[in-house]
Amino acid sequence: MLDDSEVQRVLAVVAHPDDVDFSAAGTIAGWTDAGIEVVYCIVTDGDAGGHDDAVPRSEIAPLRRKEQTAAAACVGVTDLRFLGYPDGRVEATLGLRKDLARVIRQVRPDRVLCPSPERNYARMGVSHPDHRAVGSAALDAVYPDARNPFAFAELRAEEGLEPWTVREVWLPGGTAPNHYVDVTDTFDRKVAALRAHESQTGHMDKLEEFLRGWLARAAAQGGLPDGHLAEAFQVLDSG
Numbered sequence: 001m002l003d004d005s006e007v008q009r010v011l012a013v014v015a016h017p018d019d020v021d022f023s024a025a026g027t028i029a030g031w032t033d034a035g036i037e038v039v040y041c042i043v044t045d046g047d048a049g050g051h052d053d054a055v056p057r058s059e060i061a062p063l064r065r066k067e068q069t070a071a072a073a074c075v076g077v078t079d080l081r082f083l084g085y086p087d088g089r090v091e092a093t094l095g096l097r098k099d100l101a102r103v104i105r106q107v108r109p110d111r112v113l114c115p116s117p118e119r120n121y122a123r124m125g126v127s128h129p130d131h132r133a134v135g136s137a138a139l140d141a142v143y144p145d146a147r148n149p150f151a152f153a154e155l156r157a158e159e160g161l162e163p164w165t166v167r168e169v170w171l172p173g174g175t176a177p178n179h180y181v182d183v184t185d186t187f188d189r190k191v192a193a194l195r196a197h198e199s200q201t202g203h204m205d206k207l208e209e210f211l212r213g214w215l216a217r218a219a220a221q222g223g224l225p226d227g228h229l230a231e232a233f234q235v236l237d238s239g
């Protein structure tokens with residue numbers, strides 16, 4: 001596994017606004033504190049989300065982009081790329097692979113964070129079909145598309161984007177977690193980031209308790225001392 005000191009840039013690819021905050025905002029706050037540049041690529045605008053029938057659906061996408069931008073600021077992230085795919089209908093197409101390979105070549109990250117393409121039978125919500133599709137396309141973009149100069153050759157010929165090899169992939173919610181990041185010190189910023197997704201979390205009175213319980217269980221699973229909180233990842237060597 002790469003030491004954080006070897007990492008200059010991280011690209012987090014997610015399906016929906018708020019995914020990155022539920023899964024990894026505490027870890028990301030630690031990375032940006034350490035001087036690592038983190039970029040978000042959000043595939044859909046979450047336009048099928050929310051709970052309020054009174055809000056016209058056309059207003060949801062811009063609202064959720066605004067909320068995600070505010071949430072990102074809580075953990076030191078200011079560069080967000082929205083791809084605008086339709087929420088709830090994402091498939092791991094060649095088109096999505098190309099779009100993600102483009103962003104990888106633009107950002108040139110050492111590490112990519114993306115959802116697991118595997119269904120996790122123990123946690124239904126983590127395996128939303130959009131998450132699995134984005135995870136599958138993102139892994140294909142990491143290998144082989146972004147690094148192969150002859151994959152989507154037009155990215156190089158027309159857009160001047162040279163091949164790029166991502167060295168490591170982190171899957172939050174992976175079926176076989178093998179790395180636990182202590183987020184005890186950044187927990188408050190994770191909560192603030194999630195609160196910024198007002199349309200999603202505004203109705204959750206027990207958000208902080210829910211998160212504390214969830215992250216405490218992850219910490220225990222990872223063998224951290226009592227009272228600590230952790231985010232869990234499956235880390236893959238992709239170099």
Ligand SMILES: [Zn+2]
Pocket residue numbers: 015016019128131
């Ligand atoms: Zn999601």
